[in-house]
Amino acid sequence: MEQHSATTVLPHGHKPDAAVKEIWKVTGILTVLTLVELGLGFWMMGMQDETTKHFIKGAIIILMLAKAFYIVGYFMHLKHEIRNLIMTICIPLILFAWFIIAFLYEGNSYNNLKNKYNGYYKEHSSQHMEKKEEPKPAETKKPGAKD
Amino acid sequence: MATTTAITPVKYWSGGKSPFNVEYGKLMMWYFLMSDAFTFGAFLIAYGTTRFATNGWPNPNEVFSSYPFKPEGSSPAPLIFVSIMTFILIISSVTMVLAVHAGHNMDKKGVVRNLILTILGGLAFLSCQAWEWTHLFHEGAWWGRNPFPNADGTLSTTNFTNFFFTITGFHGFHVFSGVVINIVMLLMTLGNKFEQRGHYLMIEKAGLYWHFVDLVWVFVFTCFYLV
Incomplete structure:
Protein backbone atom coordinates (compact mmCIF):
# COMPACT_ATOMS: atom_id res chain seq x y z
CA MET A 1 0.00 0.00 0.00
CA GLU A 2 2.69 2.43 1.04
CA GLN A 3 4.78 1.25 -1.85
CA HIS A 4 1.97 1.90 -4.28
CA SER A 5 1.24 5.44 -3.17
CA ALA A 6 4.92 6.28 -3.20
CA THR A 7 5.42 5.20 -6.80
CA THR A 8 2.41 7.06 -8.22
CA VAL A 9 3.75 10.38 -6.93
CA LEU A 10 5.74 12.20 -9.59
CA PRO A 11 9.34 12.94 -8.62
CA HIS A 12 10.11 16.38 -7.24
CA GLY A 13 12.93 17.80 -9.30
CA HIS A 14 15.84 18.34 -6.95
CA LYS A 15 19.54 17.86 -7.32
CA PRO A 16 21.10 16.49 -4.13
CA ASP A 17 23.91 19.04 -3.79
CA ALA A 18 21.67 21.98 -4.57
CA ALA A 19 19.26 20.81 -1.87
CA VAL A 20 21.92 20.78 0.86
CA LYS A 21 23.18 24.15 -0.29
CA GLU A 22 19.66 25.52 -0.07
CA ILE A 23 19.23 24.15 3.47
CA TRP A 24 22.33 25.98 4.67
CA LYS A 25 21.35 29.14 2.84
CA VAL A 26 17.94 29.15 4.53
CA THR A 27 19.61 28.44 7.90
CA GLY A 28 21.75 31.52 7.37
CA ILE A 29 18.74 33.63 6.48
CA LEU A 30 16.80 32.45 9.55
CA THR A 31 19.77 33.16 11.82
CA VAL A 32 20.22 36.65 10.43
CA LEU A 33 16.50 37.43 10.72
CA THR A 34 16.49 36.24 14.36
CA LEU A 35 19.56 38.34 15.17
CA VAL A 36 17.93 41.41 13.62
CA GLU A 37 14.79 40.74 15.67
CA LEU A 38 16.86 40.47 18.85
CA GLY A 39 18.75 43.63 17.93
CA LEU A 40 15.47 45.50 17.51
CA GLY A 41 14.28 44.05 20.82
CA PHE A 42 17.36 45.34 22.65
CA TRP A 43 17.14 48.70 20.91
CA MET A 44 13.50 49.07 21.94
CA MET A 45 14.19 48.36 25.61
CA GLY A 46 15.09 51.76 27.00
CA MET A 47 12.92 53.65 24.57
CA GLN A 48 10.31 56.09 25.89
CA ASP A 49 8.75 57.24 22.60
CA GLU A 50 5.65 55.08 22.06
CA THR A 51 5.27 55.84 18.34
CA THR A 52 8.78 54.66 17.45
CA LYS A 53 8.21 51.62 19.64
CA HIS A 54 5.08 50.73 17.67
CA PHE A 55 6.99 50.99 14.40
CA ILE A 56 9.73 48.70 15.72
CA LYS A 57 7.11 46.20 16.86
CA GLY A 58 5.63 46.31 13.36
CA ALA A 59 9.08 45.64 11.88
CA ILE A 60 9.55 42.68 14.26
CA ILE A 61 6.21 41.22 13.15
CA ILE A 62 7.19 41.57 9.48
CA LEU A 63 10.47 39.77 10.21
CA MET A 64 8.49 37.06 12.02
CA LEU A 65 6.33 36.52 8.94
CA ALA A 66 9.47 36.36 6.78
CA LYS A 67 10.85 33.63 9.06
CA ALA A 68 7.56 31.75 8.82
CA PHE A 69 7.75 31.96 5.02
CA TYR A 70 11.25 30.48 4.95
CA ILE A 71 10.41 27.67 7.37
CA VAL A 72 7.21 26.66 5.58
CA GLY A 73 8.51 27.29 2.07
CA TYR A 74 11.91 25.63 2.30
CA PHE A 75 12.13 23.42 5.41
CA MET A 76 8.61 22.11 4.97
CA HIS A 77 9.17 22.10 1.25
CA LEU A 78 5.84 23.76 0.41
CA LYS A 79 7.43 26.05 -2.17
CA HIS A 80 8.46 23.04 -4.23
CA GLU A 81 5.06 21.33 -4.08
CA TYR A 121 -12.15 49.12 36.36
CA LYS A 122 -10.43 52.39 35.55
CA GLU A 123 -9.56 53.11 39.18
CA HIS A 124 -8.46 49.56 39.89
CA SER A 125 -6.13 49.38 36.91
CA SER A 126 -4.45 52.66 37.78
CA GLN A 127 -3.57 51.59 41.33
CA HIS A 128 0.09 51.24 42.09
CA MET A 129 1.40 47.69 42.59
CA GLU A 130 4.30 47.03 44.92
CA LYS A 131 7.01 44.84 43.51
CA LYS A 132 7.01 41.92 45.91
CA GLU A 133 10.74 41.43 45.69
CA GLU A 134 13.54 42.69 43.59
CA PRO A 135 14.64 40.02 41.12
CA LYS A 136 18.27 40.65 42.05
CA PRO A 137 18.60 39.05 45.52
CA ALA A 138 18.82 35.30 45.97
CA GLU A 139 15.53 33.56 45.38
CA THR A 140 14.04 32.77 48.72
CA LYS A 141 10.65 31.19 48.90
CA LYS A 142 7.98 33.81 49.30
CA PRO A 143 5.87 33.52 52.44
CA GLY A 144 2.65 33.73 50.43
CA ALA A 145 3.64 31.14 47.85
CA LYS A 146 1.73 27.93 48.01
CA ASP A 147 3.58 24.71 47.54
CA MET B 1 1.67 17.88 -31.29
CA ALA B 2 4.95 18.06 -29.47
CA THR B 3 4.48 21.76 -28.81
CA THR B 4 0.94 21.35 -27.46
CA THR B 5 1.99 18.69 -24.98
CA ALA B 6 4.79 20.94 -23.83
CA ILE B 7 2.41 23.84 -23.24
CA THR B 8 -0.54 22.05 -21.64
CA PRO B 9 0.06 21.68 -17.91
CA VAL B 10 -0.14 18.29 -16.23
CA LYS B 11 -3.80 17.49 -15.67
CA TYR B 12 -3.78 16.50 -12.02
CA TRP B 13 -7.54 16.16 -11.77
CA SER B 14 -8.20 14.03 -14.85
CA GLY B 15 -7.60 10.79 -12.99
CA GLY B 16 -4.75 8.36 -12.78
CA LYS B 17 -2.57 10.81 -10.90
CA SER B 18 -2.19 11.98 -7.33
CA PRO B 19 -3.92 15.40 -7.52
CA PHE B 20 -1.69 16.93 -4.85
CA ASN B 21 1.37 15.00 -5.99
CA VAL B 22 2.13 13.85 -2.44
CA GLU B 23 1.30 10.58 -0.79
CA TYR B 24 -1.77 10.21 1.41
CA GLY B 25 0.00 10.40 4.76
CA LYS B 26 1.84 13.58 3.91
CA LEU B 27 -1.31 15.30 2.72
CA MET B 28 -3.09 14.33 5.92
CA MET B 29 -0.13 15.63 7.94
CA TRP B 30 -0.52 18.97 6.16
CA TYR B 31 -4.23 19.04 6.98
CA PHE B 32 -3.53 18.19 10.61
CA LEU B 33 -0.92 20.94 10.82
CA MET B 34 -3.37 23.41 9.31
CA SER B 35 -5.90 22.60 12.01
CA ASP B 36 -3.18 22.86 14.63
CA ALA B 37 -2.21 26.23 13.21
CA PHE B 38 -5.77 27.39 13.81
CA THR B 39 -5.64 26.14 17.40
CA PHE B 40 -2.41 28.01 18.12
CA GLY B 41 -3.71 30.99 16.16
CA ALA B 42 -6.82 31.08 18.31
CA PHE B 43 -4.71 30.96 21.48
CA LEU B 44 -2.41 33.74 20.35
CA ILE B 45 -5.27 35.91 19.11
CA ALA B 46 -7.08 35.44 22.42
CA TYR B 47 -3.87 36.63 24.09
CA GLY B 48 -3.71 39.65 21.76
CA THR B 49 -7.37 40.49 22.31
CA THR B 50 -6.96 40.34 26.08
CA ARG B 51 -3.86 42.48 25.90
CA PHE B 52 -5.72 45.07 23.82
CA ALA B 53 -8.62 44.94 26.30
CA THR B 54 -6.41 45.69 29.33
CA ASN B 55 -4.97 49.03 30.39
CA GLY B 56 -1.48 47.85 31.32
CA TRP B 57 0.70 44.82 30.73
CA PRO B 58 3.89 43.55 32.42
CA ASN B 59 7.13 44.30 30.62
CA PRO B 60 8.55 41.00 29.29
CA ASN B 61 12.07 42.38 29.59
CA GLU B 62 11.62 42.64 33.34
CA VAL B 63 9.87 39.29 33.74
CA PHE B 64 12.13 37.14 31.58
CA SER B 65 15.52 38.46 32.61
CA SER B 66 17.37 35.52 34.10
CA TYR B 67 19.26 32.44 33.01
CA PRO B 68 20.67 29.36 34.78
CA PHE B 69 23.71 29.90 37.04
CA LYS B 70 23.26 33.65 36.83
CA PRO B 71 25.63 35.27 39.37
CA GLU B 72 23.73 36.71 42.31
CA GLY B 73 23.32 40.44 42.20
CA SER B 74 24.26 40.73 38.53
CA SER B 75 22.14 43.04 36.42
CA PRO B 76 19.02 41.65 34.72
CA ALA B 77 19.70 39.96 31.37
CA PRO B 78 16.56 40.13 29.25
CA LEU B 79 16.22 38.17 25.98
CA ILE B 80 19.45 36.22 26.53
CA PHE B 81 18.02 32.89 27.65
CA VAL B 82 15.08 32.93 25.25
CA SER B 83 17.33 33.65 22.28
CA ILE B 84 19.37 30.57 23.19
CA MET B 85 16.13 28.55 23.25
CA THR B 86 15.18 29.97 19.84
CA PHE B 87 18.50 29.03 18.31
CA ILE B 88 18.32 25.51 19.76
CA LEU B 89 14.99 25.01 18.03
CA ILE B 90 16.18 26.48 14.71
CA ILE B 91 19.26 24.26 14.70
CA SER B 92 17.21 21.18 15.54
CA SER B 93 14.97 22.08 12.61
CA VAL B 94 18.03 22.19 10.36
CA THR B 95 19.22 18.76 11.50
CA MET B 96 15.70 17.44 10.87
CA VAL B 97 15.72 18.76 7.32
CA LEU B 98 19.13 17.13 6.84
CA ALA B 99 17.67 13.83 8.11
CA VAL B 100 14.83 14.11 5.58
CA HIS B 101 17.36 14.85 2.88
CA ALA B 102 19.48 11.84 3.87
CA GLY B 103 16.29 9.78 3.69
CA HIS B 104 15.79 10.89 0.08
CA ASN B 105 19.19 9.47 -0.75
CA MET B 106 18.47 6.24 1.18
CA ASP B 107 21.41 7.14 3.42
CA LYS B 108 20.57 5.28 6.64
CA LYS B 109 23.63 6.50 8.52
CA GLY B 110 22.85 10.12 7.73
CA VAL B 111 19.24 9.69 8.85
CA VAL B 112 20.30 8.14 12.16
CA ARG B 113 22.92 10.79 12.90
CA ASN B 114 20.67 13.73 12.13
CA LEU B 115 17.68 12.24 13.94
CA ILE B 116 19.79 11.81 17.08
CA LEU B 117 20.90 15.44 16.83
CA THR B 118 17.29 16.54 16.37
CA ILE B 119 16.18 14.56 19.42
CA LEU B 120 19.01 16.08 21.49
CA GLY B 121 17.96 19.56 20.32
CA GLY B 122 14.38 18.88 21.32
CA LEU B 123 15.44 17.62 24.75
CA ALA B 124 17.68 20.66 25.22
CA PHE B 125 14.76 22.95 24.41
CA LEU B 126 12.48 21.11 26.84
CA SER B 127 15.11 21.36 29.58
CA CYS B 128 15.39 25.11 29.00
CA GLN B 129 11.64 25.44 29.26
CA ALA B 130 11.53 23.34 32.42
CA TRP B 131 14.16 25.60 33.97
CA GLU B 132 12.29 28.73 32.99
CA TRP B 133 8.98 27.48 34.37
CA THR B 134 10.64 26.47 37.63
CA HIS B 135 12.35 29.84 37.90
CA LEU B 136 9.09 31.72 37.30
CA PHE B 137 7.27 29.49 39.76
CA HIS B 138 9.80 30.34 42.47
CA GLU B 139 9.29 34.01 41.70
CA GLY B 140 5.63 33.45 42.53
CA ALA B 141 4.19 33.18 39.03
CA TRP B 142 1.78 30.40 38.13
CA TRP B 143 -1.72 30.00 36.74
CA GLY B 144 -3.82 32.41 38.76
CA ARG B 145 -0.85 34.16 40.38
CA ASN B 146 1.02 37.09 38.92
CA PRO B 147 3.70 38.82 41.01
CA PHE B 148 4.79 41.15 38.19
CA PRO B 149 3.35 44.67 38.06
CA ASN B 150 2.51 46.33 34.76
CA ALA B 151 5.24 48.13 32.86
CA ASP B 152 4.01 51.48 34.23
CA GLY B 153 3.91 50.15 37.82
CA THR B 154 0.14 49.75 37.98
CA LEU B 155 -1.79 46.75 39.26
CA SER B 156 -1.58 43.82 36.83
CA THR B 157 -4.01 40.97 36.23
CA THR B 158 -3.36 37.24 36.18
CA ASN B 159 -4.11 37.16 32.44
CA PHE B 160 -0.41 37.60 31.77
CA THR B 161 0.72 34.46 33.58
CA ASN B 162 -2.36 32.46 32.55
CA PHE B 163 -1.71 33.04 28.87
CA PHE B 164 2.04 32.58 29.22
CA PHE B 165 1.85 29.21 30.93
CA THR B 166 -1.04 27.94 28.80
CA ILE B 167 0.50 28.82 25.44
CA THR B 168 4.13 27.94 26.17
CA GLY B 169 2.82 24.81 27.91
CA PHE B 170 0.81 23.80 24.85
CA HIS B 171 3.83 24.46 22.67
CA GLY B 172 6.08 22.51 25.04
CA PHE B 173 3.64 19.61 24.85
CA HIS B 174 4.00 19.71 21.06
CA VAL B 175 7.79 19.67 21.39
CA PHE B 176 7.51 16.70 23.72
CA SER B 177 5.27 14.83 21.24
CA GLY B 178 7.73 15.70 18.49
CA VAL B 179 10.62 14.23 20.47
CA VAL B 180 8.61 11.04 21.07
CA ILE B 181 7.75 10.81 17.36
CA ASN B 182 11.40 11.34 16.44
CA ILE B 183 12.50 8.63 18.85
CA VAL B 184 10.00 6.24 17.23
CA MET B 185 11.39 7.23 13.81
CA LEU B 186 14.92 6.58 15.06
CA LEU B 187 13.98 3.13 16.33
CA MET B 188 12.22 2.30 13.07
CA THR B 189 15.27 3.44 11.09
CA LEU B 190 17.60 1.37 13.26
CA GLY B 191 15.26 -1.60 12.78
CA ASN B 192 15.65 -1.23 8.99
CA LYS B 193 11.90 -0.66 8.61
CA PHE B 194 12.37 2.00 5.94
CA GLU B 195 15.05 0.07 4.09
CA GLN B 196 12.53 -2.75 3.73
CA ARG B 197 9.83 -0.38 2.53
CA GLY B 198 12.22 1.11 0.02
CA HIS B 199 11.60 4.72 1.04
CA TYR B 200 11.95 7.10 3.98
CA LEU B 201 8.67 8.98 3.46
CA MET B 202 7.75 8.48 7.13
CA ILE B 203 10.70 10.66 8.14
CA GLU B 204 9.31 13.41 5.94
CA LYS B 205 5.99 13.36 7.79
CA ALA B 206 7.74 13.49 11.16
CA GLY B 207 9.88 16.30 9.73
CA LEU B 208 6.80 18.31 8.76
CA TYR B 209 5.53 18.06 12.32
CA TRP B 210 8.90 19.06 13.78
CA HIS B 211 9.20 22.11 11.52
CA PHE B 212 5.71 23.13 12.49
CA VAL B 213 6.75 23.08 16.16
CA ASP B 214 9.66 25.37 15.26
CA LEU B 215 7.29 27.59 13.28
CA VAL B 216 4.94 27.97 16.23
CA TRP B 217 7.86 28.93 18.46
CA VAL B 218 8.70 31.75 16.02
CA PHE B 219 5.26 33.20 16.75
CA VAL B 220 5.24 32.47 20.49
CA PHE B 221 8.72 33.96 20.89
CA THR B 222 7.70 37.15 19.10
CA CYS B 223 4.34 37.55 20.84
CA PHE B 224 5.51 36.89 24.41
CA TYR B 225 9.12 37.96 24.60
CA LEU B 226 9.68 40.64 21.96
CA VAL B 227 6.51 42.61 21.35
Missing part, protein backbone atom coordinates in the same frame (compact mmCIF):
# COMPACT_ATOMS: atom_id res chain seq x y z
CA ILE A 82 2.52 21.76 -6.84
CA ARG A 83 0.08 24.65 -6.94
CA ASN A 84 -2.91 22.52 -5.88
CA LEU A 85 -1.32 21.72 -2.54
CA ILE A 86 0.04 25.22 -1.94
CA MET A 87 -3.41 26.74 -2.50
CA THR A 88 -5.16 24.13 -0.34
CA ILE A 89 -2.93 25.08 2.57
CA CYS A 90 -2.63 28.83 2.05
CA ILE A 91 -6.18 29.88 1.16
CA PRO A 92 -7.78 28.76 4.47
CA LEU A 93 -5.03 30.63 6.34
CA ILE A 94 -6.26 33.90 4.80
CA LEU A 95 -8.99 33.67 7.45
CA PHE A 96 -6.34 34.78 9.93
CA ALA A 97 -6.33 38.25 8.37
CA TRP A 98 -9.96 38.72 9.39
CA PHE A 99 -9.44 36.87 12.66
CA ILE A 100 -6.60 39.11 13.84
CA ILE A 101 -8.03 42.45 12.71
CA ALA A 102 -11.54 41.75 14.04
CA PHE A 103 -10.46 40.49 17.44
CA LEU A 104 -7.82 43.09 18.18
CA TYR A 105 -10.27 45.83 17.16
CA GLU A 106 -12.88 44.27 19.39
CA GLY A 107 -10.48 44.03 22.34
CA ASN A 108 -9.48 47.65 21.97
CA SER A 109 -13.09 48.77 21.74
CA TYR A 110 -13.99 46.76 24.84
CA ASN A 111 -11.19 48.42 26.76
CA ASN A 112 -12.37 51.89 25.71
CA LEU A 113 -15.91 51.09 26.79
CA LYS A 114 -14.71 49.78 30.17
CA ASN A 115 -12.62 52.90 30.74
CA LYS A 116 -15.58 55.09 29.84
CA TYR A 117 -18.40 53.40 31.72
CA ASN A 118 -16.79 51.24 34.40
CA GLY A 119 -15.31 53.54 37.00
CA TYR A 120 -14.15 50.67 39.19
